[in-house]
Amino acid sequence: MNRELKRVSIVVMLMFVALLTSTTIIQVFQADSLTADARNTRTLYDGYSVERGAILVAGNPIAQSMPVADDYKFQRTYSNGPLYAPITGFTPINGSPTGLEHALNGELSGTSNAQFFDKINSLITGQNAKGASVEVTIDPLAQQAAWDALGNLTGSVIVTEPKTGRILAMVSKPGYDPNLLTVHDNQKVTDSYESLVSDKSNPLINRATNALNPPGSVFKLVVVTAALESGKFTPESTFPNPGTFQLPGSSSIVINSGGGTCGGGDTVTIATALRLSCNIPMAELGLQLGDKAIRDTAEKFGFNTDYSIPLNVSQSAYPLELDDAQLALSAFGQTSVRATPLQMAMVSATIANGGVEMAPNLIDQILAPNLSPLQSFEPRTLKRVMSAETAATITQMMVNGVRDGAASNARIDGVNVAGKTGTAENAADDPYTLWFTGFAPAEDPKYAISVLVEDGGGLGQTGYGNLLAAPIAKQVLEAVLNK
Amino acid sequence: MMPPSNSRGTATDAGHRPQSAKPGRVRRLHLPQKLRNLELFLLLIACGINAAAVVLVQLGALGHIDTTLVLLGAGLSVLVLCMHVVLRLVARDADPFILPIASLLNGIGIAMIYRIDIANGDAGWESAAVRQTVWSALAIACAIAVVLVIRNHRVLFRYTYVAGFIAVVLLLLPLVPGLGREVSGARVWIGIGSFATFQPGEIAKIALAVFFAGYLVRNRDSLSMVGKRFLGMRFPRLRDLGPILVVWALSMSVIIFQRDLGTALLYFGLFLVMLYLATGRLSWVLLGMSLFLGGAIIASQTLGYVNGRFTNWLDALNPDVYGASGGSYQLVQGLFGLAKGGLIGTGLGQGRPDITPVPQSDYIIASLGEELGLAGIFAILALYLLFVARGFRIGFAGNDDFGKLLGVGLSFVVALQCFIVIGGVTRVIPLTGLTTPFLAAGGSSLVANWIIAALLLRLSDTLRNQPRLVV
DSSP states (O other): OHHHHHHHHHHHHHHHHHHHHHIIIIIIISSSHHOTTOOOOHHHHHHHBOOOOEEEEEEEEEEEEESSSSSOOOEEEEEHHHHHHHOOOOOOSOOOOOHHHHHHHHHHTTGGGGHHHHHHHHHHHHHOOBBOOEEEOOHHHHHHHHHHHHHHSSEEEEETTTOOBOOOEEEEESSSOOGGSSSSSSOOOOOOOHHHHHHHHTTSOOOHOOOOOGGGGHHHHHHHHHHHHHHHHTTEEEEEOOOOOEEETTTTTETTTTTTTTSSSSEEEEHHHHHHHHHHHHHHHHHOOOOOHHHHHHHTTTTOOOOESSSSOOOBOOOOOHHHHHHHHTTTTTTTOOOOOHHHHHHHHHHHTEEEEEOBBBBEEOOTTTTOOEEEOOEEEEOOOOOOOHOOOOOOOHHHHHHHTTTGGGOBTTTTTTTEEEOOOOOOSSOEEEEEEEEEOOOOEEEEEEEOOGGGTTTTTTOOHHHHHHHHHHHHHHHHHHH | OOOOOOOSSSSHHHHHOOSSHHHHHHHHHHSOHHHHHHHHHHHHHHHHHHHHHHHHHIHHHHSOOEEEEEEHHHHHHHHHHHHHHHHHHHHHSSTTTTTHHHHHHHHHHHHHHHHHHHHHTOOOGGGGGHHHHHHHHHHHHHHHOOOHOOOOOOHHTHHHHHHHHHHHHHHHHHSSSSTEEEEETEEEEEETTTEEOOOOHHHHHHHHHHHHHHHHHHHHHHHHSSSEETTTTTEEOOGGGGGHHHHHHHHHHHHSSOOOHHHHHHHHHHHHHHHHHHHHHHHHHHHHHHHHHHHHHHHHHOOOOHHHHHHHTTTOHHHHHHHHHTSSSSHHHHHHHHHHTTTSSSTHHHHSSGSSSSTTTTTTTHHHHHHHHHHOOOHHHHHHHHHHHHHHHHHHHSSSSHHHHHHHHHHHHHHHHHHHHHHHTTTTOOOOOOTTTTTTSHHHHHHHHHHHHHHHHHHHHHHHHHHOOOO
């Protein structure tokens, strides 16, 4: 009987091994995804009973948990709420958090793996667990300048450091006050939330990372990069210079902004076309390059990819299928090309940084409750998008564009600003989307900027990038350069 | 003092010991009881852990220490120490690990049930922990009685068919109109009035183990020797198929009439393992498994509740399954609880196990996993494994086939029950309603498992006292 007994013992052993394995899988390997499941009420409750860490800008809290005498124990408060709302998001008592409150929920609420030993410590000492604090890369001066410069327009301003990818300002308007959504009254929170959701101007959207608009002429930077990197074109490559251009296989006609030819003459160079932001030569260039070359370069810049900063950034898009007419239109950022302000700031920052793209990042470090750093974020190189020569060439063209071209309203006395404007068409009767993207100082770039003005800036189809977006960029750059 | 039974002692000892009590007592005093001292040491540790668990629950969930349940817990310690004393007197060579393990599991179970009571705001007789403590007292009293009454397990061999009859009656009781009770779909309870509900099926598993052991020892030859060889294995004759078909029919009727998948699996698994041990024939196992699988597949197609269990198991996180009535809500809440526990758990009294439905009975392992973490679950599983291993030891070292079969059968039933219920909670197999031995709230389960512990103690004591036959 003992031979059989041995076999049965092995079966029992295997049964227990199966149980040990299954519990390990659930409690270790699946724990994070189960904790993050939206249906997990434990996670929700936990969020309230610990003192969430603060979100800090230059050492000052923009979001913090203040002790109060009710069941929730802590009240989340946002100082300067509307200014920083796109960054902080909010933590309501009856729903999921948004913004960094969502993206770094684990750290802020003290449940991330990095805080394992703190958890053990609080278990042993019996002290209440506290979440980690998050120091963001935002420069309060740049943020305020961007907020002021955008005024009452609908849109976004984003400022980054080209050499590091750190985000110094991120403004989205119209804004909202997150404090209205963290009061400890379910009904009030629901009312505020619903009025914000039903607001046609979408105040809850962080336009810097999640508004997708046709980039229009700012996309020409990507096309010119593709052209120069192909080795087949130089800034002096010439194209026919007609006053109108019929799209291949279509009855539609492309004109340059303002009508007429591009700066006169029978032919026009790429340099002139970019400086004056002409559409016809870019359409011709696009047709010669082909959609694959443009798409490859756009994807190198980060189009058609998700990334997180750690806020989730919407995918900017360069379409995967294009006919010739659409290809020509895509060369000046129309048809179904879409970009976020952050993506366009990354294009400028890459050119500014000699062709090397840095990972955009909003977090400097995560601090344990005792202020010792748990995690620091070093600048991270994404990839080389173009050669240093190409970057220098495009920089020069952008500087010319500001000095005496289509982006003249971004000119700052005593500083070389490199820039590119955009005026993108939406549906036939809809207002334009206005853009500016660039960097300064051109010879040693410290700041890259991108300005988005939606809804035509209130001017319908009469506004244009240089009129509304370029002055905003100028105002912000002046503020940060004078620091 | 009982006269010395012929089960203990060597041949020189058993027959010739004087009938007067005094010399016997003197002799016991002088013999160092190494095993019992080890048991006492382990038992004190177990009682210490149990008391600490209750205090931790109070500190974690109430924030202060409340004496009522601590006193009740002390009562439990007194009872298990009583049992220890009884063992010193009548089964002093019994296995020293079984009693401490059972006490520890029982105590941790009470602490966790108490923790759920606090979350639900139950107190007094509403409190499941108080009831569980009372049931534990009753169960340990039963165990003491078993050790005292059954001085030689071979007595049970005489009652093989009586045990079989008792098992069938116990199984049928819940189906008797007026007596049976249906709880969450399964008709496995009996109750008189609104008080004292009982799951006779739990006791039936012991009777079944006794019956199987006796029956198989009597009939092993005809079951194992004759038959036709086919595909390299010897298959039984048609007329020998009787018993397996009867047990199969019994299991299937449990599935159909009592709507209890877990119990059916438990009985059938127990029978198959004992059959295999007795006959050494893999063909029986294959035959039995195909019978049961066939039945289970037909049941899953035709019986809605069985089909639902399979869907919940395979596709638990699907929102449709999760939201369905009788869907995977409970299973997923248990998973969330386990995930919350992570490696080291939230600490007793500091999790939220009460979010999961029935956190004190079917889902007590998820509740423990939440508050004690993976570390705690591993420790509990190790305790079960050790308990089962001590039982298997009887099988390895014993030298009468009935005792061997019974010992292994009883410990295997504990192992299989753990596997079915914990495996169900952690998605190894579809979830079925069974109690976790010793831990879960439920009187019948406690009584049954303490009786199993008592029988294993008795078997292990006999084992040590038997002279080894040298052939």
